[in-house]
Amino acid sequence: MHLHRHHQDTTDARFADLLRIAMDGYRASQAAFSEAIAGFSAWNIDEEAATLTLTGDGGRTCVYQATPIVTYLPALESLAWAWANDVFPVLSRNRAAQVRELATQTGYQVFDTPQLRATPGDMDELCALALHHLQGIAVFKTKNQEPWVCYVLHAAA
Numbered sequence: 001m002h003l004h005r006h007h008q009d010t011t012d013a014r015f016a017d018l019l020r021i022a023m024d025g026y027r028a029s030q031a032a033f034s035e036a037i038a039g040f041s042a043w044n045i046d047e048e049a050a051t052l053t054l055t056g057d058g059g060r061t062c063v064y065q066a067t068p069i070v071t072y073l074p075a076l077e078s079l080a081w082a083w084a085n086d087v088f089p090v091l092s093r094n095r096a097a098q099v100r101e102l103a104t105q106t107g108y109q110v111f112d113t114p115q116l117r118a119t120p121g122d123m124d125e126l127c128a129l130a131l132h133h134l135q136g137i138a139v140f141k142t143k144n145q146e147p148w149v150c151y152v153l154h155a156a157a
Contacts, residue, residue, distance in 0.1 A: 026128030033138035071147040084114035
């Protein structure tokens with residue numbers, strides 16, 4: 001996300017620090033997750049159960065809790081928060097709504113705005129902030145159709 005150069009107050013400085021920490025964690029988490037799932041060849045999202053199931057050779061599976069965070073239309077650079085999207089079940093929207101807490105914590109209303117214009121880089125930064133806030137293990141992005149959907153993953157209970 002691009003901060004205004006002329007708008008440098010303590011809120012912006014704290015946000016920049018949080019974003020740096022979140023992006024560092026995001027890069028590390030994504031690298032570790034990519035390595036962990038390298039042996040899996042198929043995936044399935046169960047929206048009702050809010051899970052991601054990965055399947056590998058010999059029927060080996062791995063299940064994660066999957067909280068949808070955003071949907072994204074790359075051609076339009078349009079991002080919508082999952083908490084505001086009725087296509088997701090109530091369970092998922094309620095979990096996703098925790099991201100709205102970042103509006104109060106950071107002073108940035110982007111987290112409380114249902115839909116906004118965002119570049120792919122902005123989308124990654126917002127996913128990183130959501131991952132950090134929700135204390136997830138990785139972000140899983142479905143890019144096989146539009147809109148893309150990004151999920152914060154947690155170990156399945």
